[in-house]
Amino acid sequence: MPATGDLPGFHTALKDELTFPLAWGASPVRDFDAWRRTARAVVEEHLLVDRQDGTPYAPEFAARSDGDGYTRELVTLSLTRYGRVRGALLTPWGAGPFPAVLLLHDHGSRFDIGKEKGVRPWDDDARLASAEEWAGRCFGGRFVGDELARRGHVVLCLDALGWGDRGPLAYERQQALASNLYHLGSSLAGLHAREDQRAAAFLAGLDRVDERRVAAVGFSMGGYRAWQAAALSDDIAAAVSVCWMTGLKEMMAPGNNTLRGQSAFHMLHPGLARHLDIPDVASIAAPKPMLFFHGGRDALFPADGVRTAYDRLRAVWRACGAEERLRLKTWPERGHVFDAVMQDEAYAWLESVTAAPA
Numbered sequence: 001m002p003a004t005g006d007l008p009g010f011h012t013a014l015k016d017e018l019t020f021p022l023a024w025g026a027s028p029v030r031d032f033d034a035w036r037r038t039a040r041a042v043v044e045e046h047l048l049v050d051r052q053d054g055t056p057y058a059p060e061f062a063a064r065s066d067g068d069g070y071t072r073e074l075v076t077l078s079l080t081r082y083g084r085v086r087g088a089l090l091t092p093w094g095a096g097p098f099p100a101v102l103l104l105h106d107h108g109s110r111f112d113i114g115k116e117k118g119v120r121p122w123d124d125d126a127r128l129a130s131a132e133e134w135a136g137r138c139f140g141g142r143f144v145g146d147e148l149a150r151r152g153h154v155v156l157c158l159d160a161l162g163w164g165d166r167g168p169l170a171y172e173r174q175q176a177l178a179s180n181l182y183h184l185g186s187s188l189a190g191l192h193a194r195e196d197q198r199a200a201a202f203l204a205g206l207d208r209v210d211e212r213r214v215a216a217v218g219f220s221m222g223g224y225r226a227w228q229a230a231a232l233s234d235d236i237a238a239a240v241s242v243c244w245m246t247g248l249k250e251m252m253a254p255g256n257n258t259l260r261g262q263s264a265f266h267m268l269h270p271g272l273a274r275h276l277d278i279p280d281v282a283s284i285a286a287p288k289p290m291l292f293f294h295g296g297r298d299a300l301f302p303a304d305g306v307r308t309a310y311d312r313l314r315a316v317w318r319a320c321g322a323e324e325r326l327r328l329k330t331w332p333e334r335g336h337v338f339d340a341v342m343q344d345e346a347y348a349w350l351e352s353v354t355a356a357p358a
Helices: 011-017 032-047 125-138 144-150 171-183 188-204 221-232 262-267 278-285 303-319 340-353
Strands: 060-066 070-080 083-092 098-104 154-158 209-219 238-242 290-295 326-331
Touching: 032 188, 032 221, 032 278, 070 144, 070 188, 083 144, 098 144, 098 188, 098 221, 144 154, 144 209, 144 340, 154 188, 171 188, 171 262, 188 209, 188 221, 188 262, 209 221, 209 340, 221 238, 221 262, 221 278, 221 290, 238 340, 278 303, 290 303, 290 340, 303 326
Parallel strands: 098 154, 098 209, 209 238, 238 290, 290 326
Antiparallel strands: 060 070, 070 083, 083 154
16 A cells, blocks of 8 residues: 555554543443453553652742732742743632633644743743733633633643743754653653643642642643543642544544644653553543533544544443533534633633532
């Protein structure tokens, strides 16, 4: 068979060999809790980055300022032993502890801003124009973190490696970064996953936060990171994932953006597909409350892949007797966006599932 673009001619044979034998329902492990532990262990092995639980966070706070009903501050901390990470931390006015959101920023091939994609910069005029342009393009002119803080959530949004204060990375240099990490026995996507786990634990441990009500929220690559964090972290109680869910086989089709490499490495765990499909990994989060939105005109995630994934997710939550905790929706007229109308629906759902116990 001849090659098709960036796919080798035998790619169909490779796809046919993927049977995802550890998926719930296919796995010989029939007890769901035992399956969940087994599947999570397999995912963690494929991160190629060891746990960083013993690394002190050593947080440093700076640039404190008041917003519209909340306080803003910069926080710098150690998520791993490899370096310090800066983020924005927003805290509502009033008496806590509050529900909290780990806000995970997108990719978008825009590296000059990271945390500023989710939180309006208040101390950096040089990044403000870029952040406002991005908010207009993807979020209906809103900053998701500020909206959530106004609604009573503590919000933490940190720069991922390559973005904002940890960049800027260049689009054409992503593959080299990923390759170098692989040569060193590590992984770019695995590093993101470990950092998100640690960020969730840091957020849940703050005195101002109700540790039982911490959610992960993200759009695009941030959506991938949100459901992944819910699957891998017991500190995440719920998740909102917008515009990143599909079946792997359906995504690996000629013309798909994933085939270009580069940005794909931020979401690639080598060898994991021999065990689990993408929605199978997300299903490790069951029976937590989870919301997935997809834009019907989103060219990055073809409709057949989204249907495959949604069907798989629905089956797992149904098997747990928790189908009412899973919200799956396709917005037919939307593309790759998280606009104001979509946000309002997602926020209302999030507030319903993270409400304080009676």
